[in-house]
Amino acid sequence: MHIVTLTTDFGTADWFVGTMKGVILSIAPRAKIVDITHEIPGGDIRAGAFALAASYRFFPRKAIHIAVVDPGVGSRRTAIAVQTADYFFIGPDNGVLSLALAKERIKSIHRLTNKKFFLQPVRQTFHGRDVFAPVAAHLSEGVALRKFGPEQKYFTRLDWSGPRQNRGTIQGEVVYIDRFGNAITNITGELLAQLKPSSLRVFVQQKRLCPVKDFYQAVPVGKAVGVIGSSGFLEIAVNGGSAAQEFSLKIGDAVAVRKK
Amino acid sequence: MHIVTLTTDFGTADWFVGTMKGVILSIAPRAKIVDITHEIPGGDIRAGAFALAASYRFFPRKAIHIAVVDPGVGSRRTAIAVQTADYFFIGPDNGVLSLALAKERIKSIHRLTNKKFFLQPVRQTFHGRDVFAPVAAHLSEGVALRKFGPEQKYFTRLDWSGPRQNRGTIQGEVVYIDRFGNAITNITGELLAQLKPSSLRVFVQQKRLCPVKDFYQAVPVGKAVGVIGSSGFLEIAVNGGSAAQEFSLKIGDAVAVRKK
Amino acid sequence: MHIVTLTTDFGTADWFVGTMKGVILSIAPRAKIVDITHEIPGGDIRAGAFALAASYRFFPRKAIHIAVVDPGVGSRRTAIAVQTADYFFIGPDNGVLSLALAKERIKSIHRLTNKKFFLQPVRQTFHGRDVFAPVAAHLSEGVALRKFGPEQKYFTRLDWSGPRQNRGTIQGEVVYIDRFGNAITNITGELLAQLKPSSLRVFVQQKRLCPVKDFYQAVPVGKAVGVIGSSGFLEIAVNGGSAAQEFSLKIGDAVAVRKK
Numbered sequence: 001m002h003i004v005t006l007t008t009d010f011g012t013a014d015w016f017v018g019t020m021k022g023v024i025l026s027i028a029p030r031a032k033i034v035d036i037t038h039e040i041p042g043g044d045i046r047a048g049a050f051a052l053a054a055s056y057r058f059f060p061r062k063a064i065h066i067a068v069v070d071p072g073v074g075s076r077r078t079a080i081a082v083q084t085a086d087y088f089f090i091g092p093d094n095g096v097l098s099l100a101l102a103k104e105r106i107k108s109i110h111r112l113t114n115k116k117f118f119l120q121p122v123r124q125t126f127h128g129r130d131v132f133a134p135v136a137a138h139l140s141e142g143v144a145l146r147k148f149g150p151e152q153k154y155f156t157r158l159d160w161s162g163p164r165q166n167r168g169t170i171q172g173e174v175v176y177i178d179r180f181g182n183a184i185t186n187i188t189g190e191l192l193a194q195l196k197p198s199s200l201r202v203f204v205q206q207k208r209l210c211p212v213k214d215f216y217q218a219v220p221v222g223k224a225v226g227v228i229g230s231s232g233f234l235e236i237a238v239n240g241g242s243a244a245q246e247f248s249l250k251i252g253d254a255v256a257v258r259k260k
Numbered sequence: 261m262h263i264v265t266l267t268t269d270f271g272t273a274d275w276f277v278g279t280m281k282g283v284i285l286s287i288a289p290r291a292k293i294v295d296i297t298h299e300i301p302g303g304d305i306r307a308g309a310f311a312l313a314a315s316y317r318f319f320p321r322k323a324i325h326i327a328v329v330d331p332g333v334g335s336r337r338t339a340i341a342v343q344t345a346d347y348f349f350i351g352p353d354n355g356v357l358s359l360a361l362a363k364e365r366i367k368s369i370h371r372l373t374n375k376k377f378f379l380q381p382v383r384q385t386f387h388g389r390d391v392f393a394p395v396a397a398h399l400s401e402g403v404a405l406r407k408f409g410p411e412q413k414y415f416t417r418l419d420w421s422g423p424r425q426n427r428g429t430i431q432g433e434v435v436y437i438d439r440f441g442n443a444i445t446n447i448t449g450e451l452l453a454q455l456k457p458s459s460l461r462v463f464v465q466q467k468r469l470c471p472v473k474d475f476y477q478a479v480p481v482g483k484a485v486g487v488i489g490s491s492g493f494l495e496i497a498v499n500g501g502s503a504a505q506e507f508s509l510k511i512g513d514a515v516a517v518r519k520k
Numbered sequence: 521m522h523i524v525t526l527t528t529d530f531g532t533a534d535w536f537v538g539t540m541k542g543v544i545l546s547i548a549p550r551a552k553i554v555d556i557t558h559e560i561p562g563g564d565i566r567a568g569a570f571a572l573a574a575s576y577r578f579f580p581r582k583a584i585h586i587a588v589v590d591p592g593v594g595s596r597r598t599a600i601a602v603q604t605a606d607y608f609f610i611g612p613d614n615g616v617l618s619l620a621l622a623k624e625r626i627k628s629i630h631r632l633t634n635k636k637f638f639l640q641p642v643r644q645t646f647h648g649r650d651v652f653a654p655v656a657a658h659l660s661e662g663v664a665l666r667k668f669g670p671e672q673k674y675f676t677r678l679d680w681s682g683p684r685q686n687r688g689t690i691q692g693e694v695v696y697i698d699r700f701g702n703a704i705t706n707i708t709g710e711l712l713a714q715l716k717p718s719s720l721r722v723f724v725q726q727k728r729l730c731p732v733k734d735f736y737q738a739v740p741v742g743k744a745v746g747v748i749g750s751s752g753f754l755e756i757a758v759n760g761g762s763a764a765q766e767f768s769l770k771i772g773d774a775v776a777v778r779k780k
Contacts, residue, residue: 003285005278011699012272012532015575016750018525018556022578025523025552029580032285036278042700043760055275058282058389060289071760074735124735126750129578179271180302215334215384230276230386240303240331263545265538272532292545296538315535318542318649320549439531440562475594475644490536490646500563500591 002031002140003063007052008128009040010068016126020066020133023119027137034059043071045096046251049158050176050184053099054231056087064136065100066128067091074124079112079131080155083145090136092127095158102157113149163187168195169258172234174204174251181242183249184235187257189228195257202226202236203256204247209236212257216240226257262291262400263323267312268388269300270328276386280326280393283379287397294319303331305356306511309418310436310444313359314491316347324396325360326388327351334384339372339391340415343405350396352387355418362417373409423447428455429518432494434464434511441502443509444495447517449488455517462486462496463516464507469496472517476500486517522551522660523583527572528648529560530588536646540586540653543639547657554579563591565616566771569678570696570704573619574751576607584656585620586648587611594644599632599651600675603665610656612647615678622677633669683707688715689778692754694724694771701762703769704755707777709748715777722746722756723776724767729756732777736760746777 004024010016017038024031036055040048048069056065070077070092082089082097084104089097090112112131115122117138119130135148163172163186172187192200192212200212202224210224212234219225221240224247229235234257236243243249264284270276277298284291296315300308308329316325330337330352342349342357344364349357350372372391375382377398379390395408423432423446432447452460452472460472462484470484472494479485481500484507489495494517496503503509524544530536537558544551556575560568568589576585590597590612602609602617604624609617613631632651635642637658639650655668683692683706692707712720712732720732722744730744732754739745741760744767749755754777756763763769 005282007275007278012555013557013559014698015527015556015571016698018527018554019575019578019750021554022525022575022580022583025554026578026580034278034281034285035272036275037273039273051275055279055282058279058286060282060286063282072737075737123748123750125747129750178274178276217332217335227385228383230279230383230389265542267535267538294538294541294545295532296535297533299533311535315539315542318539318546320542320546323542438534438536477592477595487645488643490539490643490649 002028003034003059004031004136004140005034005036005056005059005063005065006038007036007040007048007065007067008038008069009042009044009048010038010128012038016128020129023129023133024137027134028140031137031140040069043069045069045094046158047176048096049099052097053103056100061086064088064090064140066132066136067096068128068132069096070094070127073127079127080109080152081112081135081139081145081148082109082155083107088139090132093156095156098155098157101155108145109152109155110145111149111152114147117143117148163191165191169256170195171254171256173255174249174253177244177249177251180237181244182229182235182237183243184229184231184233185255187234187255189232189234192228192234192257199259200257201260203258204236204249205254209247262288263294263319264291264396264400265294265296265316265319265323265325266298267296267300267308267325267327268298268329269302269304269308270298270388272298276388280389283389283393284397287394288400291397291400300329303329305329305354306418307436308356309359312357313363316360321346324348324350324400326392326396327356328388328392329356330354330387333387339387340369340412341372341395341399341405341408342369342415343367348399350392353416355416358415358417361415368405369412369415370405371409371412374407377403377408423451425451429516430455431514431516433515434509434513437504437509437511440497441504442489442495442497443503443513444489444491444493445515447494447515449492449494452488452494452517459519460517461520462494463518464496464509465514469507522548523554523579524551524656524660525554525556525576525579525583525585526558527556527560527568527585527587528558528589529562529564529568530558530648532558536648540649543649543653544657547654548660551657551660560589563589565589565614566678567696568616569619572617573623576620581606584608584610584660586652586656587616588648588652589616590614590647593647599647600629600672601632601655601659601665601668602629602675603627608659610652613676615676618675618677621675628665629672629675630665631669631672634667637663637668683711685711689776690715691774691776693775694769694773697764697769697771700757701764702749702755702757703763704749704751704753705775707754707775709752709754712748712754712777719779720777721780722754723778724756724769725774729767
């Protein structure tokens with residue numbers, strides 16, 4: 001198996017992603033490349049980190065996950081490849097890998113410095129194509145992680161405050177708005193399960209918004225509902241509508257859950 | 261051959277489609293996954309059904325077509341897998357498969373109830389990933405259709421009125437607007453061929469609009485033309501422009517074709 | 521290796537690209553199909569030509585590149601397949617292949633006339649699916665180029681004026697705006713290297729705009745910078761912003777580079 005996934009903010013309007021695939025296939029003809037998304041808002045490291053964390057574990061073991069949301073490309077930020085118990089992760093060391101890595105058992109982290117494995121000449125504006133793609137391809141062809149550069153012990157983490165629980169109230173925030181206008185929070189299903197989901201209410205910016213149910217259509221069309229979404233996090237939805245639009249929800253909005 | 265196609269309203273901005281592919285490849289590493297489209301308007305079962313019906317037959321025999329436009333996900337609607345003479349179809353039994361199935365010789369229809377073939381735990385908001393993707397993958401690996409659940413004899417059809425012919429006039433409606441602004445009708449090329457295409461005129465909402473020609477550039481730039489489009493249906497186009505915009509065409513508009 | 525790439529203006533909202541892939545895989549099951557982009561603005565041959573020229577050489581040798589930006593589909597424009605020293609190119613002979621071909625050593629050009637290799641019946645509105653896709657598939661399966669139709673000696677070129685150099689000033693124009701709002705010019709890095717990049721300034725429509733640097737973050741956030749972009753051309757960018765928006769840059773704008 002030679003799966004390589006791509007999570008970027010390159011969009012699909014230009015040829016950027018296509019050339020990354022060309023580079024990978026030139027080195028690793030058997031690679032199977034899967035797009036996770038290329039529509040991360042330009043430079044939004046946090047959104048890229050969330051998309052990767054929500055998706056990486058649905059791939060076969062040994063899959064190589066490339067994430068490139070890289071506003072600092074060409075400057076001093078370093079690039080890393082990380083091996084965990086089940087996967088490989090490759091990208092800039094700017095936090096875009098950190099939410100996924102936080103859930104995994106890390107085996108080693110290597111800085112990408114060995115130019116032998118880069119596409120030459122390296123353009124200082126497109127490490128996705130010239131650094132990350134060829135490194136992933138060589139890795140999928142069996143090159144050992146340590147060949148790419150020296151080991152380091154840490155990776156850059158995002159300033160991402162997990163949810164807090166306090167006397168029957170869970171407090172978190174909106175961390176992602178998806179294409180359907182669902183507002184995904186950082187409150188996990190596991191945390192909610194400690195309270196009694198069926199009697200809980202969701203509050204946004206102090207205002208009571210909706211109950212917690214098992215699926216969208218558990219409330220009438222046009223009504224709001226909190227559900228544990230497919231990523232395992234509480235999300236605020238409107239049955240048949242867009243919660244983000246209806247309630248002007250945005251990333252960073254405070255969300256609380258407690259008994260009615 | 262292990263082709264699995266995807267027709268959904270999930271968009272490509274988030275990671276939803278990527279995780280479906282990860283799930284499929286985890287079970288069926290040799291699967292070849294092809295996107296038909298993920299830009300069906302959210303919850304628009306009719307548009308999803310049309311896109312699938314317009315495309316499925318261009319794939320090799322035995323291809324497995326997944327279509328997920330599923331506003332009722334998690335509620336009581338059932339999920340089905342259908343074998344026809346040439347293909348397999350998997351999706352919610354809400355009509356999204358029905359236009360394609362209406363053109364095929366059906367061999368058997370099975371309800372998807374056997375949780376053994378689902379991704380666990382099944383999220384009630386994302387059967388695309390947790391039910392349809394793993395079932396398609398197991399099917400492509402050779403699991404027999406009857407293993408997925410009990411047979412049923414029917415499938416849900418859309419309320420889709422075919423075109424009517426009456427004394428030299430064919431009446432139908434606009435059923436899809438494509439990215440170029442072409443308004444695709446439900447009037448088939450076969451039906452038109454019974455009249456004499458070269459002398460026909462297209463009327464929209466009772467107003468004479470344009471002649472029927474063989475290709476877009478058979479009329480001057482900026483002019484309207486009716487052509488039998490690539491899906492085999494009459495479509496109204498503007499050479500070098502958008503018919504939908506120019507004439508404010510929308511889905512459901514009455515279209516008639518008769519001699520000038 | 522059976523790589524087939526696709527560069528089109530078909531968009532991804534409809535099923536057009538999906539059916540091209542179905543047709544290719546029906547003939548050439550082992551083909552590996554890679555999307556370069558499908559978001560070329562409708563009918564913009566120049567943008568399609570630039571996208572192809574910027575990307576084709578990152579693919580393995582013998583890759584088959586299909587480019588379909590084809591406003592004249594169904595009319596008299598001819599269709600061609602071209603073999604160069606390293607690649608194959610297939611598309612309408614309307615200039616969309618020409619920027620890439622201009623960089624390659626051409627071995628032979630054949631008109632596509634042999635209907636035996638087309639999908640029947642050929643729809644006059646969708647040669648992407650009915651002509652270019654099956655021809656590419658047969659080519660990848662080993663059919664010789666001359667089987668597709670008679671040889672011709674020329675291909676249609678775009679009216680594309682290369683940059684001019686005159687006493688220390690290089691003059692060119694904006695030829696593409698990418699998703700980040702970077703304005704890509706037709707001034708090559710090789711040309712710039714003949715002057716002394718570190719002391720150069722970029723002028724747009726006679727106004728001094730920015731210095732030339734190695735990467736975007738070499739200037740403060742919000743500031744403009746000229747860099748040799750990933751395609752090898754000078755591009756005008758704003759660190760963390762959109763140069764196209766900030767300076768109302770558009771395709772065709774005159775760009776000059778000279779010492780401060």
